[in-house]
Amino acid sequence: MTARNLPFLMGRLAQPSWAWAVVPASAFLLIFFVVPLGFVLKQSLFSPEFTLRNYIVALESPVYLRILYITILIALQTSLICLLLGYPVAYLLSHVKGSISIYIVGLVLVPFWVSVLIRSYSLVIILRDNGIVNNILINYRIIHEPLHLVYNRIGVIIGMVYALLPYMIITIFGIISRIDGRLVPAARSLGASGFYAFRKVYLPLSMPGISAGLMLVFVQAIGYYVTPALLGGARTPTMAMVIGSQVLESLNWGLASALTVILLATVVVVIALGLKWVDAEALGLPAKSRRPVVDVVQGPNDEADNLRAGVALPRSNAMESAAASLLDSGDILRAGHRNRPGKVYGKPRKKMANAGVWGVSSVVLAFLLLPVVIIVLMSFDNSSFLRFPPRDFGLRWYREFFYGQSWISATLLSVKVAITVTVVSLVLGTLAAIGLNRSQFRGKALVSILVVSPMIVPVIVTALSLYLSFLKLKLVGTFVALVLGHTILALPLVVLLVSAGLRRFDNRLEQAAITLGASRLYAWRRVLLPGIAPSLTAAGLFAFLTSFDEVVIAIFVSGAFTPTLPKQIWDRVTLDLDPTISAVATILVAVAGIIVVTAAHYQNRVAKLPAQTE
Amino acid sequence: MIKNIGRRTVLKAGAFGLAAASTSSMWRVGTANAAQGTLRIMDAGGVWEDAAKKAFYEPFQAASGINVQYASGLVGSIAQLKAMVDTGVIEWDIIDLSMPNLIAAGEAGLLEPIDYSEIDTAGWTPGSTTKYGFGFTWNAHLMSYNTEKYTGDNVPKTPADFWDFDKFPGKRSLGDRPFGTLQFALLADGVEPEKLIPLDFERAFKKLDAIKDRIQWWTAFAQQTQFLIDREVDMIAGYSGRFQSAIDKGAPYAIAWDKGLLGVEGWGIPKGSPNRKAAQEFLKFCARAKAQAAFSSMMGFGPSNPKAFDDMDPARARQMPNHPDHLKGMVIRDSAWIGQNASLMTDKWQEWKLT
Numbered sequence: 001m002t003a004r005n006l007p008f009l010m011g012r013l014a015q016p017s018w019a020w021a022v023v024p025a026s027a028f029l030l031i032f033f034v035v036p037l038g039f040v041l042k043q044s045l046f047s048p049e050f051t052l053r054n055y056i057v058a059l060e061s062p063v064y065l066r067i068l069y070i071t072i073l074i075a076l077q078t079s080l081i082c083l084l085l086g087y088p089v090a091y092l093l094s095h096v097k098g099s100i101s102i103y104i105v106g107l108v109l110v111p112f113w114v115s116v117l118i119r120s121y122s123l124v125i126i127l128r129d130n131g132i133v134n135n136i137l138i139n140y141r142i143i144h145e146p147l148h149l150v151y152n153r154i155g156v157i158i159g160m161v162y163a164l165l166p167y168m169i170i171t172i173f174g175i176i177s178r179i180d181g182r183l184v185p186a187a188r189s190l191g192a193s194g195f196y197a198f199r200k201v202y203l204p205l206s207m208p209g210i211s212a213g214l215m216l217v218f219v220q221a222i223g224y225y226v227t228p229a230l231l232g233g234a235r236t237p238t239m240a241m242v243i244g245s246q247v248l249e250s251l252n253w254g255l256a257s258a259l260t261v262i263l264l265a266t267v268v269v270v271i272a273l274g275l276k277w278v279d280a281e282a283l284g285l286p287a288k289s290r291r292p293v294v295d296v297v298q299g300p301n302d303e304a305d306n307l308r309a310g311v312a313l314p315r316s317n318a319m320e321s322a323a324a325s326l327l328d329s330g331d332i333l334r335a336g337h338r339n340r341p342g343k344v345y346g347k348p349r350k351k352m353a354n355a356g357v358w359g360v361s362s363v364v365l366a367f368l369l370l371p372v373v374i375i376v377l378m379s380f381d382n383s384s385f386l387r388f389p390p391r392d393f394g395l396r397w398y399r400e401f402f403y404g405q406s407w408i409s410a411t412l413l414s415v416k417v418a419i420t421v422t423v424v425s426l427v428l429g430t431l432a433a434i435g436l437n438r439s440q441f442r443g444k445a446l447v448s449i450l451v452v453s454p455m456i457v458p459v460i461v462t463a464l465s466l467y468l469s470f471l472k473l474k475l476v477g478t479f480v481a482l483v484l485g486h487t488i489l490a491l492p493l494v495v496l497l498v499s500a501g502l503r504r505f506d507n508r509l510e511q512a513a514i515t516l517g518a519s520r521l522y523a524w525r526r527v528l529l530p531g532i533a534p535s536l537t538a539a540g541l542f543a544f545l546t547s548f549d550e551v552v553i554a555i556f557v558s559g560a561f562t563p564t565l566p567k568q569i570w571d572r573v574t575l576d577l578d579p580t581i582s583a584v585a586t587i588l589v590a591v592a593g594i595i596v597v598t599a600a601h602y603q604n605r606v607a608k609l610p611a612q613t614e
Numbered sequence: 615m616i617k618n619i620g621r622r623t624v625l626k627a628g629a630f631g632l633a634a635a636s637t638s639s640m641w642r643v644g645t646a647n648a649a650q651g652t653l654r655i656m657d658a659g660g661v662w663e664d665a666a667k668k669a670f671y672e673p674f675q676a677a678s679g680i681n682v683q684y685a686s687g688l689v690g691s692i693a694q695l696k697a698m699v700d701t702g703v704i705e706w707d708i709i710d711l712s713m714p715n716l717i718a719a720g721e722a723g724l725l726e727p728i729d730y731s732e733i734d735t736a737g738w739t740p741g742s743t744t745k746y747g748f749g750f751t752w753n754a755h756l757m758s759y760n761t762e763k764y765t766g767d768n769v770p771k772t773p774a775d776f777w778d779f780d781k782f783p784g785k786r787s788l789g790d791r792p793f794g795t796l797q798f799a800l801l802a803d804g805v806e807p808e809k810l811i812p813l814d815f816e817r818a819f820k821k822l823d824a825i826k827d828r829i830q831w832w833t834a835f836a837q838q839t840q841f842l843i844d845r846e847v848d849m850i851a852g853y854s855g856r857f858q859s860a861i862d863k864g865a866p867y868a869i870a871w872d873k874g875l876l877g878v879e880g881w882g883i884p885k886g887s888p889n890r891k892a893a894q895e896f897l898k899f900c901a902r903a904k905a906q907a908a909f910s911s912m913m914g915f916g917p918s919n920p921k922a923f924d925d926m927d928p929a930r931a932r933q934m935p936n937h938p939d940h941l942k943g944m945v946i947r948d949s950a951w952i953g954q955n956a957s958l959m960t961d962k963w964q965e966w967k968l969t
Binding site: 061062063066067121125128129130151229230232233234235237242245247248249250251252384385386387464467468471472474476477556570571572573577578 | 659660661663686692693694696697698700701703705722785790829830831832833834836837840843844845846860863956957960961964965967968
C-alpha cells in the first residue's frame with residue numbers, strides 16, 4: 001500500500017452514519033401501523049367531539065380494572081413459570097454438542113407449527129377430568145378425585161406456558177451460550193460449591209437473557225386471546241378478550257380504544273418497573289449503561305408524539321428503557337452454531353449438564369411434544385370427529401386435505417404470503433437493526449418504541465385499524481394487504497433478533513475486509529451477513545412462522561376473500577372441530593421435522609469450517 | 615374465504631406469487647370489484663356454509679343466472695359491517711347474523727330495510743322476519759343430557775332439573791354468554807315464559823350463584839358439540855343445532871325440548887349494497903319451502919317456512935326445534951329487546967363473573 005492510497009482508504013473506512021437505515025422500517029410502521037391505529041384510538045377521545053367519557057367508563061367500572069389486574073397477574077405467573085421450566089432447557093441446549101442441539105431446538109419449536117386451535121384442544125385431552133394426566137394419577141392411586149386442570153386459571157396458564165416457553169428457552173439460550181465455560185470451574189477451584197458457583201457466577205451472567213425472556217413472554221401473554229377463551233372457560237376473562245368483545249360484538253370502539261390505551265400504558269409501566277428490579281438483581285451487569293440515552297425529539301407535529309400521546313404517558317425514562325431493553329433481548333437461536341468466531345472462549349466445555357438438568361429438560365420437552373403426538377395419532381383416525389385414542393385407523397383426513405382443493409390452495413397462499421413477509425421484514429428489520437445498533441441519533445428511543453409496539457397492541461385492534469384503512473385504499477382482499485398486515489407483526493421480532501446478532505458481531509472484521517480492498521457492499525455480503533447469519537436465520541424463521549400461523553389479521557384484511565391456511569382452519573371449526581385440521585397439523589410438523597433434520601445435517605458440515613480456519 | 619361457484623380457478627388466482635404481480639389489478643386476488651349482477655354473501659362458514667351452498671347458493675345461481683360468491687367471517691363480521699358502512703366501501707350484499715344482531719345493526723343504520731312485498735311469509739314461525747332481518751333458520755337454547763347417565767324415567771326434562779344435583783348428580787355445562795344462559799336460569803327459577811322480558815338480572819344471577827362453582831363453561835360455540843362427543847359433561851345448556859350435530863355423530867345424548875328458548879338467524883342487506891335487487895331476489899328464493907327443507911335436512915336448524923317440514927324426512931323434521939311437536943312447549947326469544955340491550959347484558963355478565 002502506498003501513501004497515495006491512504007486518504008482514499010481513510011475515506012472508505014470512516015464509519016458513515018447508519019441512521020438512514022432505520023428510515024424504511026420506521027416509515028413502513030408509521031404509514032401502515034401508527035396512522036391506521038391513530039384513526040381507531042382517536043375514537044377513545046372523540047365521538048365526534050372531544051370527550052373523556054370512555055376513559056371514565058373504563059376507569060370507574062370495577063370490571064375493567066379488575067380484569068386488567070387478572071390479565072397482568074396471569075401474564076406474570078406465566079412468565080415466571082416459563083422461566084423456571086425454560087432455564088434448564090436453555091442450559092442443556094448450551095451444553096450439548098453438534099446436531100443434538102438442533103434436534104432440541106426442533107422440539108422446542110414444535111408448538112409453532114400447530115394451529116393454536118387444535119393445540120388447545122389437544123391440551124384439553126391431556127388435562128380434562130377424564131384426561132390422560134388424571135387417568136394416570138387415578139390408576140396409580142396417587143389421587144382419588146380428578147384434579148381440575150382445565151377450564152380454570154390453571155388451564156389458561158398451562159396453555160400460555162405451552163405457547164410461550166419456546167421464546168423463553170431460545171432467548172435465554174442466546175445469552176448463556178456466550179458465557180465463558182471456564183468461569184464456573186474457576187470459581188469451584190477457588191473453593192466454591194457447585195451451587196454457590198452457579199448462584200454467584202453463572203446466574204448473574206445469564207441475567208440479561210432472563211430479563212429479556214421474561215419481557216418477551218410477558219408482553220405476548222398480555223395480549224393472548226384464543227388460549228384463555230378455550231382453556232379458561234368463563235372464569236378467566238382477560239383484557240384481550242374484553243377488548244375483542246367490545247370491538248366485535250358490542251361495536252363500542254371508543255371504549256375498546258380507551259381500554260387498549262390503558263393496557264398499553266400499563267404494559268409499558270410494568271415492563272419499566274420490572275426492569276428496574278431485574279437490573280438491581282443483576283449484580284453489576286453493565287446492562288443499563290449499554291443502553292443509549294438519547295434525547296427524545298420534541299415537536300408538536302412529530303408523529304412520534306402521537307404515539308406517545310396514544311400511550312397516555314408523560315415522556316418518561318420508563319418507556320425509553322422499556323423499549324431499549326426490548327431491543328436488548330437476547331441473542332436468539334444460534335441453533336447449533338457451536339463454534340464461536342475467534343478463540344475468546346477457548347476450549348469446549350468438558351463438564352456436561354448434570355442429571356438434574358437432563359431430567360427437568362426431558363419433562364419440559366415431553367410437555368411440548370405430547371400434545372403434538374396426540375394430534376398426529378388423532379389424524380390417522382377415520383372417525384368423523386376428533387377423538388383420542390384413535391380406534392379406526394385410516395387416511396380419510398389426508399384424502400380430505402389433498403383432494404379438497406381449498407386446503408391445498410389455502411396452504412399455498414399461506415406459504416407465499418409467509419415467504420414474502422419473511423423477505424420484506426428481513427430487509428426492513430435488518431436495516432433498522434443496523435441503524436439502531438451502529439449510530440446515535442435524536443429520536444432513537446422513539447424509533448425503538450415504534451418498532452416493538454406492534455407486539456404490545458392487541459392484534460384485534462391492529463386488525464380493525466388495518467381493515468378500516470385498507471377499505472379506503474381498496475386493498476381489502478389483496479395479497480398486498482395480507483403481506484402488509486403480517487409484516488407489521490413480524491418486523492419487531494426481526495429487529496429484536498438481528499440486533500442481538502449485530503451486538504455480538506465484531507465490526508472490526510468488516511473494517512478489515514474494507515482495508516483489504518473490499519467494497520462496502522462486498523464486505524456486507526461476504527463478511528457482515530455471514531457473521532450474523534444465525535440471527536438472520538432465526539429472524540427469518542420466526543417471521544415466517546408469525547405470518548404462517550396468523551389468523552386475526554387474515555380474517556379482517558382478507559375481507560371476504562383470501563383463504564390463508566389458518567383462516568381456513570378457523571372456518572372449519574365454527575361448528576365443531578373438523579378432523580382435517582389434525583391432518584394439516586401433522587403434515588406441517590412433518591415438514592418442520594424434515595427441515596430440522598436437514599439443518600442438523602448441514603450444521604454438521606458447516607461446523608467443520610471454522611475449525612479449518614483456526 | 616370466498617368461493618365462486620363454477621369459477622373455482624379464482625382460488626388459484628389467489629395463490630399466485632409476488633413476481634407475477636406487476637399491475638395493481640393483478641394484486642387483487644379478491645373479488646371486491648364485483649361486477650354488477652354478482653351477489654356477495656358473508657356466511658358463518660364451515661359445515662353451515664356447505665349446507666347453504668347446496669340448499670341456496672347453487673340452486674339460486676342456476677335459477678336466476680346471478681353469479682353468487684360467498685365467504686365466511688363469523689368472527690368480526692358485525693365489526694366489519696360497521697367498518698364498511700363507516701367508510702362507504704361495501705364489500706358484501708348479504709350478511710348472515712342472529713336476529714338480535716340484525717335488529718341492532720339495522721337500528722344502528724348498518725342495514726337496508728327488507729322489501730317483503732314479493733315474499734309470502736304467512737304462517738311462518740312467529741318472529742321469523744323483521745324490518746332488517748330475514749330469518750330462515752331456527753335454533754333453540756335448551757338442555758341436552760347424557761342418555762347413558764340418565765336412563766328410564768329418571769331423565770332431566772326442564773331447566774329446573776338442571777339445578778337439581780340430588781336427583782341428577784353429574785357434571786354440568788353452561789355457556790359463558792348472557793344471551794341464553796340468563797333466561798335459562800330464570801326459566802329454571804320458575805319465571806313464566808311471557809314474563810322473561812325485561813330480564814330480571816338480579817334474580818337470574820342469584821339463581822346462577824347457586825351452581826356457579828360447579829359449572830364447566832363453554833366459551834367457543836364449537837365446544838358445545840365437542841363436549842358431547844367427548845362425553846365431558848352429563849348435562850349441558852346450549853344450542854340445539856350444536857347438540858344435534860354431536861348426536862348425529864353418535865354421541866349418546868338426547869335433547870330436552872321443554873321450555874327451549876327459540877331464536878332465529880338469517881340474512882341482512884348491508885346499507886349501501888350496490889346489488890340490492892339481486893339480494894332481494896335471493897331472499898325470495900330462500901323463502902321457498904324446498905330450499906329451506908334442503909338446508910334443514912343437512913343442518914340441525916329448523917326452517918322458518920313450516921311448509922318445509924312436509925318436504926323433509928319426518929324423523930328429521932321432528933329434530934327441528936320449531937317443529938309443531940315442540941313448538942307449543944317452547945318460548946320465542948324477544949329478539950328486539952335483546953338486540954337493544956346486548957351491551958348491557960354483556961357488561962352485567964362480565965361484572966357478575968368477577969364477583
